[in-house]
Amino acid sequence: MNRDGIALWLTPFLARPIALAGLCVLLAMVIAAAFAPWLAPYDPYAIDPVSRLMPPDAVHWFGTDQFGRDTLSRAIYSARMALLIGAGVVFFALITGIPVGVLSALFPRLGHVLMRIVDVLMAFPSLLLALGLIVILGPSVANSILAIGAGFMTTTTRIIYGLALRLRAETYVEASRSMGSGTWWLVTRHILPNLISPLLVQASFVFAFAQLGAASLDFLGLGAPPDIPSWGNMLAESRTFITRAPWLLFFPGMLIVLTAFSLNLVGDALRDRLDPRFRDVFGGEG
Amino acid sequence: MSETLLEVRDLKTSFNVKRSGRKYRLKAVDGVSLSLVSGEVLGIVGESGCGKTTVGRSIVRLVQPDSGAIQFRGGDVLGARGAALRDVRLNLRMVFQDPYASLNPRRSIGDSVAEAGDINGVFKSRADRAARIAETLSAVGLEPSFATRYPHELSGGQRQRAGIARAILPAPAVIIADEPVSALDVSVQAQVLNLMMDLRERLGLSMLFISHDIGVIGQISDRVAVMYMGRVVELSDARTILDRAMHPYTRALMAAVPKPDPSQRIVGVVETGEPPSQFNRPTGCAYAARCPLASERCLAEAPLLRPIGPDNRLVACHNL
Ligand SMILES: Nc1ncnc2c1ncn2[C@@H]1O[C@H](COP(=O)(O)OP(=O)(O)OP(=O)(O)O)[C@@H](O)[C@H]1O
Numbered sequence: 298m299n300r301d302g303i304a305l306w307l308t309p310f311l312a313r314p315i316a317l318a319g320l321c322v323l324l325a326m327v328i329a330a331a332f333a334p335w336l337a338p339y340d341p342y343a344i345d346p347v348s349r350l351m352p353p354d355a356v357h358w359f360g361t362d363q364f365g366r367d368t369l370s371r372a373i374y375s376a377r378m379a380l381l382i383g384a385g386v387v388f389f390a391l392i393t394g395i396p397v398g399v400l401s402a403l404f405p406r407l408g409h410v411l412m413r414i415v416d417v418l419m420a421f422p423s424l425l426l427a428l429g430l431i432v433i434l435g436p437s438v439a440n441s442i443l444a445i446g447a448g449f450m451t452t453t454t455r456i457i458y459g460l461a462l463r464l465r466a467e468t469y470v471e472a473s474r475s476m477g478s479g480t481w482w483l484v485t486r487h488i489l490p491n492l493i494s495p496l497l498v499q500a501s502f503v504f505a506f507a508q509l510g511a512a513s514l515d516f517l518g519l520g521a522p523p524d525i526p527s528w529g530n531m532l533a534e535s536r537t538f539i540t541r542a543p544w545l546l547f548f549p550g551m552l553i554v555l556t557a558f559s560l561n562l563v564g565d566a567l568r569d570r571l572d573p574r575f576r577d578v579f580g581g582e583g
Numbered sequence: 584m585s586e587t588l589l590e591v592r593d594l595k596t597s598f599n600v601k602r603s604g605r606k607y608r609l610k611a612v613d614g615v616s617l618s619l620v621s622g623e624v625l626g627i628v629g630e631s632g633c634g635k636t637t638v639g640r641s642i643v644r645l646v647q648p649d650s651g652a653i654q655f656r657g658g659d660v661l662g663a664r665g666a667a668l669r670d671v672r673l674n675l676r677m678v679f680q681d682p683y684a685s686l687n688p689r690r691s692i693g694d695s696v697a698e699a700g701d702i703n704g705v706f707k708s709r710a711d712r713a714a715r716i717a718e719t720l721s722a723v724g725l726e727p728s729f730a731t732r733y734p735h736e737l738s739g740g741q742r743q744r745a746g747i748a749r750a751i752l753p754a755p756a757v758i759i760a761d762e763p764v765s766a767l768d769v770s771v772q773a774q775v776l777n778l779m780m781d782l783r784e785r786l787g788l789s790m791l792f793i794s795h796d797i798g799v800i801g802q803i804s805d806r807v808a809v810m811y812m813g814r815v816v817e818l819s820d821a822r823t824i825l826d827r828a829m830h831p832y833t834r835a836l837m838a839a840v841p842k843p844d845p846s847q848r849i850v851g852v853v854e855t856g857e858p859p860s861q862f863n864r865p866t867g868c869a870y871a872a873r874c875p876l877a878s879e880r881c882l883a884e885a886p887l888l889r890p891i892g893p894d895n896r897l898v899a900c901h902n903l
Pocket residue numbers: 598599600609610611629630631632633634635636637638795861
């Protein structure tokens with residue numbers, strides 16, 4: 298992308314400080330995940346029976362849990378799991394949604410059948426779908442991604458289908474067809490390049506909601522294995538200490554909300570810079 | 584010398600449309616026959632919705648006609664396959680009305696201009712491709728440096744020049760220009776029209792020039808076909824039609840054009856009412872409801888195109 302392109306993408310954020318803050322939170326999360334060993338003041342797994350359930354102080358900023366582990370360090374390491382799940386779910390939603398949505402738009406007969414199936418899948422509440430899949434597949438990080446991704450696959454496919462239908466009717470697509478282009482040419486030269494911006498919007502929303510889904514699964518003990526630090530796991534482990542050590546729930550809880558909220562703000566800002574014709578496709582989101 | 588390049592015979596194209604919950608078959612083109620001789624410009628004129636664009640889209644195979652035949656240099660266009668299809672694709676090219684919608688905002692001007700060549704494997708090498716893009720851009724009056732620009736950096740007139748460049752690389756035999764100037768500022772219209780006439784001269788193009796503007800049609804066309812509700816109602820040399828229109832609908836079209844000289848104004852053409860619905864075309868002449876000359880026969884029987892007068896002119900009307 299050239300400099301003009303980058304400037305174009307940054308303007309909606311500069312015009313709206315709250316969206317910029319959202320972007321900063323996202324950036325902080327990436328930094329936390331990448332540099333966790335250097336940023337975390339303690340080993341997140343180190344047990345210290347002497348300082349169990351210590352409230353936040355100068356030594357342990359976020360306090361300690363029932364095993365004496367440093368909550369701040371665990372929260373920082375958890376950014377890794379949050380990013381992994383978010384990116385994994387976005388990837389899964391796009392890798393399934395793009396081919397199904399685009400092909401459905403280009404081949405109306407096929408699209409008719411595929412979109413009916415998507416409609417049926419959309420009728421299931423996504424958390425219920427995720428729980429069902431975990432029960433079948435067994436809890437693990439990969440299966441969490443799959444189970445949460447399955448819920449977003451359908452909405453993403455629908456959105457891509459709507460966008461591709463619009464693009465298919467564009468005059469430049471007609472021009473291309475009149476010169477003899479085939480499906481592959483249309484998809485790679487005309488449809489996908491024009492899908493990038495709206496898909497970035499969709500990716501932000503999916504990433505945001507995936508955080509909530511992952512936290513729910515972890516909290517129910519159906520997500521990442523309990524020894525891996527994640528905000529959902531931290532909530533699950535400390536829920537019995539809610540009255541004695543509320544900080545154990547406060548910090549991971551706040552981080553989940555902050556992440557999901559920030560990504561939503563980023564998505565909103567990106568959506569507002571989209572071509573108006575594409576904007577209403579996202580009407581039901583966010 | 585004047586070989587018939589493109590021949591359209593009894594073309595019928597219709598669409599499925601939904602109106603207030605019910606499905607209709609809309610006959611957009613209902614039996615059009617045209618022929619285009621090498622080197623000539625055939626203007627197609629008619630009010631909005633009469634099927635001009637659909638004729639063009641049918642020829643470049645963007646819509647499948649219900650019936651009729653289209654021949655290019657004697658070969659079948661609608662059933663063409665393989666090498667014949669490639670030949671048709673490269674030789675029958677369209678220029679679109681809206682220069683803002685007809686260029687992909689994510690592709691550079693150079694990529695758009697080279698698209699037909701890229702799709703059909705025309706270029707020998709990257710250098711050949713770049714050279715021919717540059718040459719084509721110069722031919723339409725754009726700097727070769729425009730190749731790396733994007734549509735949003737161009738004005739409407741420049742975009743339409745790029746749209747024309749896309750239609751002439753590699754050089755086709757026929758350009759189907761669908762209202763190529765009507766979306767442009769009046770000041771730019773003349774420039775783009777001049778460019779098209781100039782290209783026609785230099786590249787020996789033939790053109791199907793679609794417009795609802797009789798003035799523009801008069802400037803550029805050798806012959807003119809007047810369309811009304813999916814049919815050709817009058818077809819003749821441009822001068823004949825412009826100076827001595829015969830069909831009542833053509834006369835009404837002419838009367839709507841402001842004439843500077845009062846003695847030239849066409850009098851006695853009064854048009855009443857709206858065109859009938861395309862969903863249920865009347866059995867007789869489609870123009871009967873608006874026609875000052877309408878008679879009993881017009882309501883019962885649809886007029887066929889037939890030669891009238893000495894000017895090599897075809898008119899579809901009972902009462903002339
Ligand atoms: N894809 C389509 N689906 C349904 N109806 C269509 C389609 N394309 C054209 N029509 C209808 O067919 C008729 C003829 O349309 P067409 O675009 O050929 O007219 P036109 O003469 O080019 O008009 P204009 O001057 O407005 O461009 C119109 O009533 C139009 O609504």
